[in-house]
Amino acid sequence: MNNTGNLRQIALKARKRLLDMHYRAKAGHLGGNLSCLDALITLHHAVMQPDDRFVLSKGHAAGALYVTLWSQGKLRDEALDSFCLDNTTLPGHPSGPGIPGLMFSTGSLGHGPSLSAGLAMAARHKGDGRRIYCLCSDGEWQEGACWEALIFAAHQRLDNLTILIDQNGLQGFGTTLEVISCNDLAPRLAAFGATVKMADGHDHSSILEAVSAGEKDKPLIVILDTVKGRGLHYENRLESHYLPLSEDAYTEACAKINAELLS
């Protein structure tokens, strides 16, 4: 088990690798990768057991998943260097057998909660004790299928299911507040029968505390308060959803991370 100091170091290195990977590929979606990276590092290094399952419902955060797996030694540098290039095993939304532990191809929003509910039901039926973790975006909960899944998971009392929601407040073409008033998820989710906990999505201790607060017979949902594009020049701005990094922005961001690593 890693302590939070270790987790911070791992996350910083992963963040730097993520920037490098996206910069080389001139790939976008950096904002939503950076908002969830700390949670992915926490989950994979300090929460999940070897047999637990993870479903990346917000498939556009594939880069964050790849560098997390890289930080565990499950993906090599050569693989990351091919990210979003021709003949890669690491496309912009995860698919295929080249990604260790990947259960499903994701990228169309709203699928992960149902898939995870199925995995949770299978685990319960087998009695193998494994837990299922699923990461969604906040805008993703505009998809009706998410609510279908939550109704099902609550009814089936799938208390081996944890759904994390990366609440960075920004989606493709506006804030979640202005697009469709998606700013008060917690009471809505609780009303559907889930245990809901809040956490600072960039604080490893806060995430650890929240994911351990599940209740018997209820799925657990952890809402992660996060910053889209955290640490970049377009932090918390819509541009971070789609735009790749310029050379200047990349150099500046790497310098900041290097300074943090030394501090």
Place this chain on the structure above:
Amino acid sequence: MRNAFASAVIERCADPDHFFLTGDLGFMALENVRAALGPRFVNAGVAEQNMIGVAAGLAREGFKVFAYSIAPFCYARPFEQIRNDICLGRLPVCLVGNGGGYAYGYMGPTHHALEDCAAMTALGVRVLAPAFDDDIPAMLASFEGPTYLRLGYDCRPQGAALDAYAPWRLVLPGQNGILAALGPLAGVAWRALGQLDPSVRPAVWAVTELPLPSIPDEVLSAIDEDLPVIVIEEHLAAGGLGMQLAHALALRGKSMRRFVHHHAIGYPRERFGSQAFHRSLSGLDEQAILALINDKVIG
């Protein structure tokens, strides 16, 4: 076919690696399945997208899963879940669509399934369209990857005997060409042509799987001899049996010079009715099939 299906599922699900999900359908049909499967029978409620996602999750952990609903709610509503969650992973989920074609009759077009075979074969799903109740156990025994089972009504002549199941099966011999029928229409054609002399009628073949399995030699010989080839299907022309047969033959350098295709025509007059009503409009009932043979084959 629901009762035959229920019996076959109970037998298949004696293997504990099977789950059965229903989208709140099965009243007076699936009660025995529910009793037999216990916790492996799950009513997922009126939420088909979730049901297919859950099915994919169970299948990913090694279970074989049946997911049951009225046909369009099974293949059309959760199309993307089928495409992404089941097909990309080649998972063993059998989508069971009750009421292929116009089988839900008066319930109206929202409950009909006229493009299901095309949609599913386009995704790489194996389509099983049983012609007769007896086909279902053999079909379920062969279920492995993504599968769509299209249930209808067994229309065979009363007391008629069947040969062992095969995806192309001769049900009524004839010497004047070929009539290939998708699923239950084989029984309709059998009834329509049974009284004709074998020397003047086409042989009736039940075709029950898509993509099209390899074409029997007898059928290829008839085509080579430029005998009539009639295809009937309760499915739109696009992507159905007729198109798949023509494509398969074209790839072999063959063509059907005397090809007649009767298929579902949708709702051209925006009038709705029973399955028999729609079959009649599409030229797919006994009377229309007999008239077709008299006109295009005998006459």
